[in-house]
Amino acid sequence: xxxxxxxxxxxxxxxxxxxxxxxxxxxxxxxxxxxxxxxxxxxxxxxxxxxxxxxxxxxxxxxxxxxxxxxxxxxxxxxxxxxxxxxxxxxxxxxxxxxxxxxxxxxxxxxxxxxxxxxxxxxxxxxxxxxxxxxxxxxxxxxxxxxxxxxxxxxxxxxxxxxxxxxxxxxxxxxxxxxxxxxxxxxxxxxxxxxxxxxxxxxxxxxxxxxxxxxxxxxxxxxxxxxxxxxxxxxxxxxxxxxxxxxxxxxxxxxxxxxxxxxxxxxxxxxxxxxxxxxxxxxxxxxxxxxxxxxxxxxxxxxxxxxxxxxxxxxxxxxxxxxxxxxxxxxxxxxxxxxxxxxxxxxxxxxxxxxxxxxxxxxxxxxxxxxxxxxxxxxxxxxxxxxxxxxxxxxxxxxxxxxxxxxxxxxxxxxxxxxxxxxxxxxx
Ligand code: UD1
Ligand code: MG
Numbered sequence: 437x438x439x440x441x442x443x444x445x446x447x448x449x450x451x452x453x454x455x456x457x458x459x460x461x462x463x464x465x466x467x468x469x470x471x472x473x474x475x476x477x478x479x480x481x482x483x484x485x486x487x488x489x490x491x492x493x494x495x496x497x498x499x500x501x502x503x504x505x506x507x508x509x510x511x512x513x514x515x516x517x518x519x520x521x522x523x524x525x526x527x528x529x530x531x532x533x534x535x536x537x538x539x540x541x542x543x544x545x546x547x548x549x550x551x552x553x554x555x556x557x558x559x560x561x562x563x564x565x566x567x568x569x570x571x572x573x574x575x576x577x578x579x580x581x582x583x584x585x586x587x588x589x590x591x592x593x594x595x596x597x598x599x600x601x602x603x604x605x606x607x608x609x610x611x612x613x614x615x616x617x618x619x620x621x622x623x624x625x626x627x628x629x630x631x632x633x634x635x636x637x638x639x640x641x642x643x644x645x646x647x648x649x650x651x652x653x654x655x656x657x658x659x660x661x662x663x664x665x666x667x668x669x670x671x672x673x674x675x676x677x678x679x680x681x682x683x684x685x686x687x688x689x690x691x692x693x694x695x696x697x698x699x700x701x702x703x704x705x706x707x708x709x710x711x712x713x714x715x716x717x718x719x720x721x722x723x724x725x726x727x728x729x730x731x732x733x734x735x736x737x738x739x740x741x742x743x744x745x746x747x748x749x750x751x752x753x754x755x756x757x758x759x760x761x762x763x764x765x766x767x768x769x770x771x772x773x774x775x776x777x778x779x780x781x782x783x784x785x786x787x788x789x790x791x792x793x794x795x796x797x798x799x800x801x802x803x804x805x806x807x808x809x810x811x812x813x814x815x816x817x818x819x820x821x822x823x824x825x826x827x828x829x830x831x832x833x834x835x836x837x838x839x840x841x842x843x844x845x846x847x848x849x850x851x852x853x854x855x856x857x858x859x860x861x862x863x864x
């Protein structure tokens with residue numbers, strides 16, 4: 437971490453290419469809003485002074501971030517990336533003279549690249565540096581224009597590029613370093629000039645500051661930061677899907693390397709923060725949501741859906757068309773066919789029969805259910821929460837256990853509503 441660095445994240449834009457009511461930075465990559473991914477990476481390089489520029493959907497973004505030490509600046513209306521940086525510099529004056537500026541739609545930043553960029557900027561000594569890269573498909577990105585001597589003289593946006601410029605494959609990645617003392621007066625002048633035109637939709641681009649600085653003989657640099665690497669930004673839903681796929685492949689590779697079998701990676705979707713123990717097998721068409729924990733030697737799927745807040749201990753089998761929501765399954769539990777378990781704690785060795793439902797929602801409230809060790813929950817039964825099924829108890833096929841009913845350990849209940857069967861335990 438570089439504590440002598442201030443950071444500005446630009447996240448005020450309308451994101452109109454997303455065609456969404458949701459601000460672009462709240463769209464999720466594998467269960468995590470993009471803005472969380474960006475702030476997390478960026479705080480690793482300059483965590484002690486971070487300002488987020490918000491505008492479109494600012495309230496929504498602030499709510500999503502919750503309690504945070506990140507400061508925010510409001511850009512309203514949103515009139516371009518230079519205007520956004522200026523809003524941050526004026527509303528939240530940076531603590532440090534060096535500022536890293538990051539576009540908020542770059543969820544795939546890596547710490548090493550950021551660190552190297554900051555170091556190269558400092559050793560180069562320019563007042564404004566842009567991170568650049570040669571990419572296979574430069575379409576849609578600002579092109580780095582150099583003169584015959586190779587000096588960086590401008591960034592030309594896609595819509596302003598002629599055929600020659602369009603062929604340039606060195607692009608602006610949307611990461612910048614600036615020295616506040618030099619850039620603040622420059623941006624004030626440039627933005628007021630750009631926005632003084634009659635067109636209310638006019639924008640002031642941060643990228644234009646390069647040619648302004650070159651004219652004034654101020655030092656600018658385009659620093660190539662990486663070769664052989666794909667750079668992913670999210671401007672539209674295609675970008676979101678592409679970035680999500682890259683993250684998914686990477687996450688699955690980590691799990692595979694850690695000893696998890698994923699039978700068909702292409703039809704399996706696992707969100708970020710999921711932990712899975714070795715020798716667990718994930719069958720096709722399985723979805724595992726953010727933060728779920730799965731132990732060792734489990735079998736999950738095909739067609740299983742493990743939702744947030746779920747913990748699955750070792751040797752558990754969750755079969756086809758089983759949905760598990762905010763539940764804890766202890767070792768050796770079986771729920772092999774067509775079941776729904778919501779807000780349940782299921783004791784070790786318990787068996788959840790085909791089509792059983794643990795109904796956690798009464799239309800207003802959600803309640804919990806506890807199922808004891810080795811309990812046997814019959815096919816097609818419904819346990820309406822709050823529920824308590826004792827250890828070694830049996831719920832007969834098709835029974836409905838009403839809310840609040842306690843099924844004593846070792847007893848058998850059957851029927852609708854479920855009542856105690858006057859005989860020793862039988863397994864159906
Ligand atoms: C921008 C760059 C382009 C670069 C690309 C890399 C400009 C003008 N162009 O284009 O050279 O190759 O990023 O990803 O900067 N934003 C605001 N306020 C605004 C407008 C935008 O905060 O008024 C924010 C957006 O929320 C976004 C970021 O700035 O996070 C970049 O804006 P975006 O519209 O995505 O710019 P690009 O077209 O991708
Ligand atoms: Mg963008």
